[in-house]
Amino acid sequence: MKKPELLVTPTSVSHIHDLANAGADAVIIGQQRYGLRLAGEFSRADVKEAVNIVRQYGMKVYVAMNAIFHNDKVDELGDYITFLADTGVDAIVFGDPAVLMTVREVAPHMKLHWNPETTATNWYTCNYWGRKGAKRAVLARELNMEAILEIKEHAEVEIEVQVHGMTCMYQSKRSLIGNYFEYQGKVMEIERKKYEKGMFLYDKERDSKYPIFEDENGTHIMSPNDICIIDELSEMVDAGIDSFKIDGVLHEPGYITEVTKLYRRAIDLCAENREQYEKEKDELLAKIEAIQPKHRPLDTGFFFKETVY
Amino acid sequence: MLLKNDKISEIINGKRVIVKKPELLAPAGNLEKLKIAVHYGADAVFLGGQEYSLRANADNFTLEEIAEGVRFANQYGAKVYVTANIYAHNENIPGLEEYLRALEQAGVHGIIVADPLIIETARRVAPKLEVHLSTQQSMANWKAVQFWKEEGLERVVLARETSAEEIREIKEKVDIEIEAFIHGAMCSAYSGRCVLSNHMTARDSNRGGCCQSCRWDYDLYQLKGDKEIPLFDENDAPFAMSAKDLNLIRAIPTMIELGIDSLKIEGRMKSIHYVATVVSVYRKVIDAYCADPDNFTIREEWIKELDKCANRDTAPSFFTGMPGYQDHMYGSHSRKTTHEFAGLVLDYDKETKMVTLQQRNFFKPGDEVEFFGPEIENFTQVVEKIWDEDGNELDAARHPLQIVKFKVEREVFPYNMMRKGI
Numbered sequence: 001m002k003k004p005e006l007l008v009t010p011t012s013v014s015h016i017h018d019l020a021n022a023g024a025d026a027v028i029i030g031q032q033r034y035g036l037r038l039a040g041e042f043s044r045a046d047v048k049e050a051v052n053i054v055r056q057y058g059m060k061v062y063v064a065m066n067a068i069f070h071n072d073k074v075d076e077l078g079d080y081i082t083f084l085a086d087t088g089v090d091a092i093v094f095g096d097p098a099v100l101m102t103v104r105e106v107a108p109h110m111k112l113h114w115n116p117e118t119t120a121t122n123w124y125t126c127n128y129w130g131r132k133g134a135k136r137a138v139l140a141r142e143l144n145m146e147a148i149l150e151i152k153e154h155a156e157v158e159i160e161v162q163v164h165g166m167t168c169m170y171q172s173k174r175s176l177i178g179n180y181f182e183y184q185g186k187v188m189e190i191e192r193k194k195y196e197k198g199m200f201l202y203d204k205e206r207d208s209k210y211p212i213f214e215d216e217n218g219t220h221i222m223s224p225n226d227i228c229i230i231d232e233l234s235e236m237v238d239a240g241i242d243s244f245k246i247d248g249v250l251h252e253p254g255y256i257t258e259v260t261k262l263y264r265r266a267i268d269l270c271a272e273n274r275e276q277y278e279k280e281k282d283e284l285l286a287k288i289e290a291i292q293p294k295h296r297p298l299d300t301g302f303f304f305k306e307t308v309y
Numbered sequence: 310m311l312l313k314n315d316k317i318s319e320i321i322n323g324k325r326v327i328v329k330k331p332e333l334l335a336p337a338g339n340l341e342k343l344k345i346a347v348h349y350g351a352d353a354v355f356l357g358g359q360e361y362s363l364r365a366n367a368d369n370f371t372l373e374e375i376a377e378g379v380r381f382a383n384q385y386g387a388k389v390y391v392t393a394n395i396y397a398h399n400e401n402i403p404g405l406e407e408y409l410r411a412l413e414q415a416g417v418h419g420i421i422v423a424d425p426l427i428i429e430t431a432r433r434v435a436p437k438l439e440v441h442l443s444t445q446q447s448m449a450n451w452k453a454v455q456f457w458k459e460e461g462l463e464r465v466v467l468a469r470e471t472s473a474e475e476i477r478e479i480k481e482k483v484d485i486e487i488e489a490f491i492h493g494a495m496c497s498a499y500s501g502r503c504v505l506s507n508h509m510t511a512r513d514s515n516r517g518g519c520c521q522s523c524r525w526d527y528d529l530y531q532l533k534g535d536k537e538i539p540l541f542d543e544n545d546a547p548f549a550m551s552a553k554d555l556n557l558i559r560a561i562p563t564m565i566e567l568g569i570d571s572l573k574i575e576g577r578m579k580s581i582h583y584v585a586t587v588v589s590v591y592r593k594v595i596d597a598y599c600a601d602p603d604n605f606t607i608r609e610e611w612i613k614e615l616d617k618c619a620n621r622d623t624a625p626s627f628f629t630g631m632p633g634y635q636d637h638m639y640g641s642h643s644r645k646t647t648h649e650f651a652g653l654v655l656d657y658d659k660e661t662k663m664v665t666l667q668q669r670n671f672f673k674p675g676d677e678v679e680f681f682g683p684e685i686e687n688f689t690q691v692v693e694k695i696w697d698e699d700g701n702e703l704d705a706a707r708h709p710l711q712i713v714k715f716k717v718e719r720e721v722f723p724y725n726m727m728r729k730g731i
């Protein structure tokens with residue numbers, strides 16, 4: 001049976017070795033100048049090194065260029081894309097059509113993955129971007145299992161689904177943390193303080209904690225729970241979903257490596273020995289629960305939720 | 310900030326006048342609001358049908374109402390655009406073709422859309438509809454706009470995050486109509502990139518289910534080791550992502566000189582009083598500027614007039630640069646309006662000076678009221694005796710939609726409005 005790719009997010013170049021040994025098939029890297037909410041920051045030199053490393057392991061490397069671009073960066077997209085093509089990365093992840101337009105101009109053979117985060121919500125539109133040049137669509141995390149399977153059934157492009165980790169609930173261009181400090185009158189501290197790690201919003205009514213951080217792309221507010229569906233992979237494996245992603249943003253490298261190992265085991269069993277998968281899956285889930293940071297409960301995201309409108 | 314080589318203005322009889330007047334585009338939450346918006350001077354209105362539109366909760370138009378709205382707008386030479394700006398899910402695909410065909414048949418001028426599913430389906434089954442890209446796509450650069458031009462779209466509503474300088478460059482590089490917001494509530498997130506409501510209330514914000522979670526209060530903490538350190542003092546208002554409403558009245562001259570094609574007012578959920586007030590003010594600003602741009606000044610009374618229907622503080626947001634903390638609301642997320650809508654003029658008898666008016670809020674003899682409308686200059690007067698339709702004297706106009714009569718010294722016209730201070 002066809003196995004979905006196991007796609008993970010390294011925090012650094014050296015972390016790629018650990019992830020390779022843990023069983024990852026592909027990694028997503030990039031820099032915040034062009035990509036959104038990455039687990040690590042990878043300079044051009046790092047990208048070169050990463051390409052060399054993944055080649056040793058027979059893995060793939062994708063580079064994130066899925067930011068929402070303003071005019072100021074449009075003119076430098078071509079140079080970065082040319083660099084990525086020359087370096088031999090396997091695909092570019094995009095949301096903004098400016099990237100697609102530039103790829104057509106400077107690197108028409110470069111593979112593209114369409115990832116607009118919240119807005120890849122139906123099969124027709126996935127195929128639309130396929131006709132425009134994308135090889136893969138990364139589905140919105142807000143879809144349920146039924147919708148995902150239906151999209152796969154009609155899709156003419158590869159389908160990637162996030163199976164583990166945090167998701168983004170909100171992105172603003174505004175400097176929301178900096179503005180709040182300024183409002184409080186803590187002006188002197190702002191420049192350094194607003195980029196600090198570990199900040200979260202507490203929602204009393206729901207008793208939830210939402211990680212929040214600021215970077216070059218604005219302010220990001222993240223989900224209170226980590227998705228984990230290590231014990232619910234069968235239907236998507238059967239449907240032939242092309243890629244399972246573990247998003248490690250805001251997690252420690254050691255944690256990401258462990259989770260990768262466990263999903264490697266889960267995918268292998270699920271595809272090759274379903275009976276054993278059924279036996280072992282609760283244990284795999286328990287192993288993730290055991291290493292889960294205290295403030296990050298697990299849930300199943302939107303896979304089994306009803307959303308109304 | 311004048312463009313060097315524009316066809317925006319010309320010298321006529323020794324005086325510069327604006328020859329490219331932007332469209333004033335207003336929200337139409339229902340048929341009554343549509344009529345008011347058009348009557349008060351909107352060049353175009355946008356409305357939502359029963360399906361495929363964000364603002365799913367508003368009292369959206371049926372197809373018959375859309376057709377009636379188009380007929381009404383056509384009498385004034387105004388255009389009607391229908392928002393079909395959801396990000397559709399698989400389950401929304403059936404029925405789409407029929408709906409778009411029906412819109413075309415109703416005589417709608419264009420649709421405002423975000424999802425390529427709806428763009429391509431409209432092209433195929435309802436080719437007479439203009440297709441405008443919704444701000445839900447958050448397009449903020451010229452190259453992305455170029456992409457949509459090549460896809461055959463007539464207009465792009467830019468991301469709310471674009472500045473005047475960015476719009477100028479987009480206008481220079483791409484020959485496509487640009488629509489920009491000038492007034493009303495706004496997402497503090499990049500539009501389309503907020504799913505707070507999906508997480509917090511299981512309602513899909515990209516299909517109209519947003520419950521404005523950005524306006525709720527949160528406490529900001531920092532995790533240090535195992536400790537949760539509060540990043541606020543006891544007296545600080547809590548953290549919020551709440552943006553002040555947009556107000557670009559002072560930027561209208563710049564926007565006109567930039568050649569922006571359509572200036573959009575937000576607020577399909579707002580009252581007819583709001584629509585009438587905001588539309589008439591911007592109508593005056595645009596007309597005054599276009600007639601004599603070089604001697605134009607913003608009149609304070611226009612700014613005050615806008616305040617009479619505002620229930621939130623306003624700010625210019627991204628148009629003039631990056632919003633600071635002054636562009637946000639902390640603690641309280643709204644404020645009281647200074648005025649309320651008291652009545653809608655149905656008729657006026659010039660001989661007896663009697664107005665026939667539909668009551669919209671309590672008023673009584675002795676109250677000072679203000680009349681406004683497209684045909685008149687604002688004026689105030691004190692209400693004297695009030696009668697009901699049958700000529701019985703009333704101690705007050707107490708009942709919503711009650712028809713009352715009283716004396717008004719200056720001439721007023723049907724659809725003029727009466728408001729009073731509170």
Ligand code: SF4
Pocket residue numbers: 495496497498503504505506514519520521522523524
């Ligand atoms: S919660 Fe606020 S930012 Fe998010 S979609 Fe609703 S209005 Fe926009």
